[in-house]
Amino acid sequence: MFKGFKLTRKVENTLMLVFTLIFLGYISMSPDMNLESLKGVLIIGITVGIIYGLVAVGISLIYTGLDVVNFSHGEFFMLGAFTGLTVYNFLIDGELIYAIFPDAYGWVGYVIGLFFAFVIMGLFGVLIERVFLRPLTKKGGGYTVAGMGIIICGFGLSVVLLNLAYIIWNPTAHPFHADLGLPINIGGVTLPMTYLWMLVTGFTVAGALYFFLNKTKMGLGVRAVAHSKVISNLVGINVPLYISIIFGIACALAGLAGTLVGPTYQVVVYMGYIILLKAFASAVVGGFGSLPGAIVGGFTVGLFETSCAFFISGSHKDAYAFLLMIVVLLIKPTGFFGVQVKMKA
Amino acid sequence: MLKIKNLISGYGSVQILNGANMKVDNQSIVALLGGNGTGKSTILKACSGIIRTWKGSINFNGEDIQNLPPHNIVEKGLVQVTQGKDVFPAMTVLENLRLGGFTLKSKQTLNDNIEKVFNYFPRLNERKSQLAATLSGGELQMLCIGRGLMSNPKMIMLDEPSAALAPQIVLDIFKNINKIRKDGLTVLVVEQNVRMALLLADYGYVIKDGVINVEGESKKLMYDESVKDSYLGGGGTTANV
Numbered sequence: 001m002f003k004g005f006k007l008t009r010k011v012e013n014t015l016m017l018v019f020t021l022i023f024l025g026y027i028s029m030s031p032d033m034n035l036e037s038l039k040g041v042l043i044i045g046i047t048v049g050i051i052y053g054l055v056a057v058g059i060s061l062i063y064t065g066l067d068v069v070n071f072s073h074g075e076f077f078m079l080g081a082f083t084g085l086t087v088y089n090f091l092i093d094g095e096l097i098y099a100i101f102p103d104a105y106g107w108v109g110y111v112i113g114l115f116f117a118f119v120i121m122g123l124f125g126v127l128i129e130r131v132f133l134r135p136l137t138k139k140g141g142g143y144t145v146a147g148m149g150i151i152i153c154g155f156g157l158s159v160v161l162l163n164l165a166y167i168i169w170n171p172t173a174h175p176f177h178a179d180l181g182l183p184i185n186i187g188g189v190t191l192p193m194t195y196l197w198m199l200v201t202g203f204t205v206a207g208a209l210y211f212f213l214n215k216t217k218m219g220l221g222v223r224a225v226a227h228s229k230v231i232s233n234l235v236g237i238n239v240p241l242y243i244s245i246i247f248g249i250a251c252a253l254a255g256l257a258g259t260l261v262g263p264t265y266q267v268v269v270y271m272g273y274i275i276l277l278k279a280f281a282s283a284v285v286g287g288f289g290s291l292p293g294a295i296v297g298g299f300t301v302g303l304f305e306t307s308c309a310f311f312i313s314g315s316h317k318d319a320y321a322f323l324l325m326i327v328v329l330l331i332k333p334t335g336f337f338g339v340q341v342k343m344k345a
Numbered sequence: 346m347l348k349i350k351n352l353i354s355g356y357g358s359v360q361i362l363n364g365a366n367m368k369v370d371n372q373s374i375v376a377l378l379g380g381n382g383t384g385k386s387t388i389l390k391a392c393s394g395i396i397r398t399w400k401g402s403i404n405f406n407g408e409d410i411q412n413l414p415p416h417n418i419v420e421k422g423l424v425q426v427t428q429g430k431d432v433f434p435a436m437t438v439l440e441n442l443r444l445g446g447f448t449l450k451s452k453q454t455l456n457d458n459i460e461k462v463f464n465y466f467p468r469l470n471e472r473k474s475q476l477a478a479t480l481s482g483g484e485l486q487m488l489c490i491g492r493g494l495m496s497n498p499k500m501i502m503l504d505e506p507s508a509a510l511a512p513q514i515v516l517d518i519f520k521n522i523n524k525i526r527k528d529g530l531t532v533l534v535v536e537q538n539v540r541m542a543l544l545l546a547d548y549g550y551v552i553k554d555g556v557i558n559v560e561g562e563s564k565k566l567m568y569d570e571s572v573k574d575s576y577l578g579g580g581g582t583t584a585n586v
Contacts, residue, residue, distance in 0.1 A: 217447070220443060231433070232444075233415035233416065234393060234395070235444050237416060239416070240414075
């Protein structure tokens, strides 16, 4: 039986490789194909990918910790963007930052905005988990009836948060004029500073998350709770507290990603739902429930989407992520990292 | 050390325990025996706080611990050791042990305890950087017991430490359980392997239909006909192997 399992995986991987080669062959025949555009697509794809990755990591974390898919995660992304924008505008309008850092007020304000988006969304996530999800998860998550209830509640929460934001910030698009300096040139590609911020902050946070989960005691506890709540209870972990921590970290990451994206696009109340779906696609592509898988899935979706939009057609940009998700689900349903460590019988 | 009075509990709305009474003395090994579905593991789960106690009391070291959060019970020094398959397979042996000492405050105690566990089970030391998923059944059981010892407990409750293991390994593990008792711990062991458990224990309880049916010194219980009767319907021979 084990042998058969291995063979299927081989077939899956071969099919994935064939798909990748066909795709690469197809885009290499595009008339726009040259080294310059390839470099640009690579950098932008990775930048978008790390954002998808950060949101997808949150979705995967909540899935492993609470056994439910959080369908209101996009709203935390949107609220994070608004938090960052509000904090930034408050600091810049007050001219306090300008008085202290006349040369670098833009990025000092932006860093503080990022920090507040991270912290406030984290705390808000903990509040939401304690008040709304705790009574529901007590009755069980996953495939139980209560689990279905939580999923529906996720949608409901999403609508409520969206409308709250609608009342507070009105439906118009808010430009996020983060004054981060002139675009820089990396290897022949001119890159706006906002992209560089996304890249650097995204990778730093992903690295910090890896360090947190693998090298600290709290991270060990998070991984234990993600694997099994019963055994975690028996070794003396305060499981309810750790579930709050998991939800808080996931929401904080989404909020941070929102503020990172803000200056590049605009901050709108509707920005949450499309990122939720794309991050969900990333998590599925990388292997649902796997954290490295979520980051790798984010890169894959980001690169695929950007290259398709550039080389094939830019008018269906949002569809490519789901096309990739469908292909991966057909060929390799577990995703890249979805194979869990199996116990020896 | 542990006194259970009129314990009534169960899962959801299904009542399993119908008023069980038990007593575990300091530094003794007590065996809790019974067939499948009689409520052996349910008693352990109620003691460690994983399921709610509906009625009755569980007294540990003079304190009532029923319905406390599970992590508080671990902090008080009562640890349940589950069957060997309940490890964290995607973590290394060392990480599994560190999780066992999660309630410890100082890093020094943690490292001392890891050394202590390696003294009991030298095999774990050889395997310390392997993923737990790659261990054999006996090693997994050792890891589970070792993880239970990590938090400096006063008493450990073992849930079927001999389940699905080769006789030689069972003997090895039981020798270590005896050694653990000699080092000052109290042990409550739930077993299907009646003979081995009674050889190890000082005192035994036999549970049937959620109440304690027979109890007594383990030497007497070994030859008690009623033990065989309350055990496994037609499989009474297991008690007489």
